Amino acid sequence: MKYRCKICGFVYDDTKEKTPFEDLPDSWICPICNAPKSMFERIEDNIDDNNKENFNKSITENNQKTQTNSNNNSSNEYLNLSISELSILCTNLARGCEKQYKYEEMELFKQLAEYFDKISPAEKNNNVDELTNLISNDIEKGFPEINYAANNVNDRGALRVKTWSEKVTNMLNSLLLQYKSVGEKMIENTDVWVCSVCGFVYIGKTPPEMCPVCKVPSWKFEKVEGRKNG
Amino acid sequence: MDKFVAVRNLRLCTKDCLCLYVCPYGATDTENSIIDVTKCTGCGACAKACPSGAISMVPINYPPQQKKDKRVINSINSVIKNKAKAEKIAKNIAENTNKDGLFKLMKAFERSNRLMAEDLVREAGYMLPQSKNAHDLLENLVANPPDKNFPIEIAKKLLDKIPCNE
Numbered sequence: 107m108k109y110r111c112k113i114c115g116f117v118y119d120d121t122k123e124k125t126p127f128e129d130l131p132d133s134w135i136c137p138i139c140n141a142p143k144s145m146f147e148r149i150e151d152n153i154d155d156n157n158k159e160n161f162n163k164s165i166t167e168n169n170q171k172t173q174t175n176s177n178n179n180s181s182n183e184y185l186n187l188s189i190s191e192l193s194i195l196c197t198n199l200a201r202g203c204e205k206q207y208k209y210e211e212m213e214l215f216k217q218l219a220e221y222f223d224k225i226s227p228a229e230k231n232n233n234v235d236e237l238t239n240l241i242s243n244d245i246e247k248g249f250p251e252i253n254y255a256a257n258n259v260n261d262r263g264a265l266r267v268k269t270w271s272e273k274v275t276n277m278l279n280s281l282l283l284q285y286k287s288v289g290e291k292m293i294e295n296t297d298v299w300v301c302s303v304c305g306f307v308y309i310g311k312t313p314p315e316m317c318p319v320c321k322v323p324s325w326k327f328e329k330v331e332g333r334k335n336g
Numbered sequence: 337m338d339k340f341v342a343v344r345n346l347r348l349c350t351k352d353c354l355c356l357y358v359c360p361y362g363a364t365d366t367e368n369s370i371i372d373v374t375k376c377t378g379c380g381a382c383a384k385a386c387p388s389g390a391i392s393m394v395p396i397n398y399p400p401q402q403k404k405d406k407r408v409i410n411s412i413n414s415v416i417k418n419k420a421k422a423e424k425i426a427k428n429i430a431e432n433t434n435k436d437g438l439f440k441l442m443k444a445f446e447r448s449n450r451l452m453a454e455d456l457v458r459e460a461g462y463m464l465p466q467s468k469n470a471h472d473l474l475e476n477l478v479a480n481p482p483d484k485n486f487p488i489e490i491a492k493k494l495l496d497k498i499p500c501n502e
Contacts, residue, residue, distance in 0.1 A: 188417070188420060189482065190420040190421075190423070190424055191416060191417065191420050191453075192482075194416065194419075194420055194423075194450060194453045194454055194457055195457055195462055195473070197450065197454055198453075198454040198455075198457045198458055198462060199462065199465045199470055201454060202458075202463070202464060202465045203465050203498075206394065206398075206465075207343055207394060208465075208497075208498075210497070211465065211494060211497055211498055214490050214493055214494050214497075215465070215494065217487065217490050218487070218490055218491065218494075221485075221486065221487055225482070225483065225485075226424070228424065228428060229421055229424045229425050229428065231425070232425050232428040232429055232432070233425075233429065234429065236425055237422055237425055237426065237429075237445070240418045240421055240422045240425075241422070243418055244415050244418050244419075247414075248411070248414055248415040248418060249415065251411040251414070252408070252411040252412055252415065254411070255405065255407040255408045255410070255411040256408050256411075258405075258407070259405045259407075259408060261404070261405060261408050261459075263402065263459050264404075264408045264412060264459045266459070267412070267455050267456055267458070267459040270452075270455065271415070271419075271452040271455065271456060274448060274452055275452070278445060278448060281441065285437075285438070285441060289437075290435055290436070290437040290438070291437075292437060292441075293436070293437030293438075293440055293441060294437065298440045298441060298443075298444045299444075300444050300447045300448055300451070301451075302451070303451070304451065304452070304455065305447070305448035305449070305450075305451030305452045305455075306448070307444045307445070307448050328447070330440045330443045330444045330447070331443075332436055332439065332440055333436060333439050
């Protein structure tokens, strides 16, 4: 039997390992990306890919009636965006300028983002449970909807971002679960890293050689600094 | 033909200096290793000669970005909303906790959610700063600023410096 990590794609092959997958303890983690055992899915030989294709096809067929297929996205009511979303939009455009080596424009967008960050209102429920709720909402509803809409119009860019952020969100979910059960011990004598491209979070002394989600090299990882004393 | 300008990636540059030998305008020979865009004519000689592939020819004008389907945009936007909320919540938890581990974890969550949201925003119609979407947004902000202290000059400057390509 083979099992695949839903985050990084690592395959655990029962026939090649000493311990069958089922007998591994719950505390066992993916050797590549540290994802928990629960992130592994059994690979059904052969039928896996076919099934996926049929599933996508049926989604497209079912949806043809309701499909609006409008390419008109000119309505730009920025007021529909929350202040914190405007900040995100601006840091994204700052990044777009940076990639084009337009550093002055990058700074201007960053200043707009800072302004929005400053005036954006606080959230109501500032606790870990609310984070879990938001994550579950994305996993159960948000990502399947992007998947459905993007498959309809064969928008591979949207499918790409869905794949990446779904994996990262799954990882955040399992980190939260782990923190809830292990507590502070989870982050003692180790470091926390964030992939600066896709947002994948990794806990370990050194970052992985390659990001398991977006495949950039280790130097693209940022170390999260601890709190400054005093 | 579209114009290009040479840019050196300092991370890849191994200082073989062939770009200095081949540039007819001296644009690649600078004290800070950044190619002088006022001298560069976009001929591409340096990029072809560079043995480490550290120089790329960056276009001055970009093609319009891909049009996005309304439903795709809507579905992505609802995830962005959650990521924006999660970012703020993680930030707040980090600021108010006295536990070092939770602080680091929440700082990572704050950053991670911002990065995911930025990427999602790109696929929801805001890939290029030159796009009509980005322009419309800036114009909208100038016309209807969200509050009195909104830095209108910054938005105007951006409109001025980045021409719309659609």
